[in-house]
Amino acid sequence: MKKGMALFAMACILACGASVHAADSIKIGVQGAHSGDLASYGVPSLNAVKIVADQVNAKGGVLGRQVEVIAQDDQCKPEMATSAATKLISDKVGVVVGPICSGPTTASLPLFQEAGLIAISPTATTPGLTESGKNPLFFRTVANDNAQARLTSDFMLNKLKVKKVAYLHDNGDYGKGFADNNRVLMEKGGAETVLFEAVTPDAVDFSAVVRKLRRAKPDIVVFGGYQPVASKLVQQMRRDRLNTPFIGPDGVKDETFLKMTGKDSEGVYASYPKDTSTLAEYKHARDAHVKAYGSEPGFGYYNAYAAAECLLDAIAKTGGTDTAKLKEAMRANAVDTPLGNIRFNEKGDAAGMALSIYQVKDGKFVELDHSVVLE
Template sequence: MQRIAGLLIALAAIILTGCGGGDGDNTTPIAIVGPITGQYASFGAQMKNGGEMAVADINEAGGVLGKKLDLSTGDDACDPKQAVAVANQMTGAGVKLVAGHYCSGSSIPASKVYAESDMVQISPASTNPTFTDDRAGPNIYRVCGRDDQQGGVAGKYLASHLGDKKIAFVHDKTAYGKGLADETKKAMNAAGKQEDLYEAITAGEKDYSALVSKLKQAGIDVVYFGGYHTEAGLIIRQMRDQGLQTILMGGDALITQEFWSITGDAGEGTLMTFSPDPRKNPAAAEVVKRFKDKGVEPEGYVLYTYAALQAWKQAAEKAKSVEMAEIVKALNDTEFDTVIGKFKFNEKGDPNLPPYAVYRWSKGTYEQIDPPAEQPAG
C-alpha cells in the first residue's frame, strides 16, 4: 500500500521531458531527479542541463546498445518525502538509471527505494558520508566527493589561514548542512583550533537578525556555514546590514551564480570548497564549449551529471546489458573516462577523484585559491 500511495503522490512531482522519443522497445528509460522547483532549483537546473546534453550526445552517437535513451525528469524539491514518492514513480516507469538526487536528505531515503527496485542510482551531488557508508544496496553510487573529505580541507584551511580569528559554526539542520559543518569542525579541532560559537538555523527562514546579533556580540570574525546558498546569501547580507565584515565560508552548495545574485557585492571574499573545477579539465573542453555555445554555463554540477550518464553508458557497454546486476559488476570493475576526469568506484560506491580545493567569490565569479589555481589539486 505504501508503494501505491507513493506512486500516486509522485504523479504530481514528475515532469516528463521526451529526449529519446519514447517509442517502447526502441528506447531505454533513464531519469534525472533533483530540485526542479523550490529554493534550490538552480541546482536542479544544473543537473537537467547536464543530463539533457549527455543524452543528446549519447543518442547522436547511436544510443546505448543500439537503443536511444528516453530521459524523464523528476522533481523532489529537496524534500525527503517527495524524493521517496518520485523514486517510487521511477520504479513504476521501469527506469534503468536515476542520475540524482541533489540533496543528501533526498538521496538517502530515495536510495532505499532504488535498492529494493534493482535500479541503479548515481548521484552527481549528494556528499553526506552516510549515503555510501550506510549504502542501501550495491547499486547506489555517486560521482562527487564526500563531506568528510570536503570538511577535512575546509577545517585545515580555517586552522592554518584563519587560526588567529574568532570562528563560529552555523548549520541549517539538514543532513547535508549539519553533516558538513560537523566534519569541518572536527577537522579544525584536530588541527588545534577551537570554535567560539556553534549555532543552528532553520532553512527557509528569511530573517537571521537574531543570529547576526549573536555573532556581533561574540565578536566573530569568520562564520563557517553548513547549508545552502539561499540562506548563506541572506546571512551575509544581514551581517553587512549590521556592520559586520565577518567572512563566511561554506561548502559546494555555494557553487551557483544564484549565490551572487542574492548577495551582490556583499558576497565579496566569501570562501567555499568544491572539487577542482571540471570546466578546466582538458577532457571537458569540447563539451564545455558546446554548453557555452548554447548559452549554458556548465558550473557546479552540470558536468557531474553529464559524467554520471557517461559512466553508466560505459558500464552498460562493457556489460552488454542495462540490467542492474550486470551493470553493477561493470561499475565496480571499470575505470571511467569522463568530463570530470578518469575514476574508478571503490567498494562503497565513491569515486577516486582529486580532493577538494578552496575557492573565493570576487566580483561575481569564483576562483580556486588553495591549492593555487595553477597547480593540480592532489
C-alpha cells in the first residue's frame, strides 16, 4: 500500500464500522526525557507518537475513537521515573511508549506491570529488561546491548584487528551494560583489557582519564553511555592530542554529538539501526516530521514511530486495549514500519530489524558494510 499506510487504512476502516463513541479516546502515554540534558533523545520520540496519532486521527481514529497522547517527562532520571509512571497510570492511559532510557525503564516497569499496562520502549537497551522474564508486558523497537555488543565486538576483532582495549562507561544501566558485554566478547576473542573505568557524567575535566588512556596505550576506546559524556570525552582526548579510535553504542549516533564535537568527532564509530531510508514507510515518516517541525528527525524518532504503529496495529486488531489480547497480538503479527517489517519474539525484543556500524566522515555518520540482523 502506498506510503506504508496499511495500518492507517485499517484503522480508518475499523473506525467507520465501530459503534464506540468517538469521545472515548484511546490514551497513549509517552514517558521520556522531554527536558534536561537528554532531551535530544526524548523529544524526537514524543514527536513521533504525536505525528502517528495525528495521522490516525485524521483518518477517523482507531475503532471510532481518537488517539490522545499524554506525555510525562522523567528527564531520563530513575528518581523521576516512578512519579512520571504513576501519573500516567492515574491518567488512565491504555498503553505506554517509553521510557526511553534504561534506568527509568527499570524503575517504571514494576508499576506498569502492576497496573497491567503494555509498555514499549523505542530506545531502552539493557538486556535484562526482556531477558530476565520479569517484564512480560514490555516490548522494545531497538536492539538490546547484547546485540549491539555482538556487532561492535565482531567489528573490532575482525575488521579493525584490535588487540588492546580500554573501556569507559558512565556507570548507568545502559552504559556499563554496553561496556561489560563488549569486554566479555572481546576477551573471549583474544583482546586484552588495558583499562576498565567509570567516569563521572557531570564532570567537566576528563584530563585524568585521558592520562590513564595515554599510559594504557589501547588500540581503541569502547565507551558506554550517552552523547553528552561521549562529546566531552572525545573533545578532551583530541585536545590532548590523543587520537585513539573511539566506538560507542547507538546513544552516540546523534546529531547533537556531531554539533558538540565538530571536527573532533571525525572517525568515531557507533552502532545504530541499519539505514532503511529507501523504504516508503521511512520516507513517509521523515516527510511528516519535516512538515510538522521544519527539521530532520532526531535520535530514536523512527524507533518511536514504529512503536506507536505496532501498538495501534494491535489495538485495531484486538478491538481495544485489553492487555492479554494486546500482548498476544504484539507477538503474533508483523508490522511494516520505518525500520522495516518488525515482529516481536517471546521475550518482547524486536526481530527482523538490522544493526550497522557507522563512522563519522566529513562531519556525518556514514554507514559501513558491517551489520547484523536481530532474531
